[in-house]
Amino acid sequence: IxxxxxCVFSSNKLAALSYRSKSSQCKPLSQKxxxxxxxxxxxxxxxxxxxxxxxxxxxxxxxxSHSIKxxxxxxKEDKICISQEPVAQCxxxxxxxxxxxxxxxYVCLPEGRVAKLYAERIERGESPQExxxxxxxxxxxxxxPISCRPRKQ
Numbered sequence: 001i002x003x004x005x006x007c008v009f010s011s012n013k014l015a016a017l018s019y020r021s022k023s024s025q026c027k028p029l030s031q032k033x034x035x036x037x038x039x040x041x042x043x044x045x046x047x048x049x050x051x052x053x054x055x056x057x058x059x060x061x062x063x064x065s066h067s068i069k070x071x072x073x074x075x076k077e078d079k080i081c082i083s084q085e086p087v088a089q090c091x092x093x094x095x096x097x098x099x100x101x102x103x104x105x106y107v108c109l110p111e112g113r114v115a116k117l118y119a120e121r122i123e124r125g126e127s128p129q130e131x132x133x134x135x136x137x138x139x140x141x142x143x144x145p146i147s148c149r150p151r152k153q
Contacts, residue, residue: 003037007044014040066094066148071122071131074106074140080115081106081138082122084131090148099143108137 002008002015009015018037020029029037069086084105090096109115121128 003041005041005044006046007041008046009037009040066091066150067145069127070125071127072104072142073119076108078111079108079137080111080119081108082115082118082131083107084134084136086127087142088144088146090145094148094150096145096147097149098146100146101141102144104140104142105136106138106140107131107134 003018007015009018014033014036017029017033018041020026022028067088067090069088071085072083072087072089074081084107087102087104109118118128118131
């Protein structure tokens with residue numbers, strides 16, 4: 001809460017009391033409270049909110065990014081196994097600069113309607129949260145890019 005002078009007080013109660021008008025109808029504030037308000041106003045800490053161009057910075061970072069996070073699939077017999085979490089991958093027009101081995105947990109679903117629906121959601125860029133609650137069928141050590149760079153044309 002800001003005071004009438006735009007100061008941010010150390011206590012909300014004190015800031016609220018600073019709005020009290022002096023009139024014959026109101027009981028005056030105690031001397032101690034008045035001194036505390038004066039002290040706070042003499043220090044007068046002001047906070048200001050400034051608009052930044054964070055969205056444009058974020059958007060440029062996303063468009064300049066050469067990696068994506070996407071679920072991977074492994075087909076096993078009559079099952080489709082999907083990584084429980086999205087996995088870092090370089091985009092089609094980029095290549096890895098450095099790799100790191102990571103353990104990827106896979107959830108297996110019988111091939112069919114449910115597995116197809118998950119695959120469609122993933123292709124649309126979704127990350128189905130339900131996969132995190134499915135039992136892990138197996139784990140695999142896979143190389144994942146730490147950073148990617150554009151391919152030379």
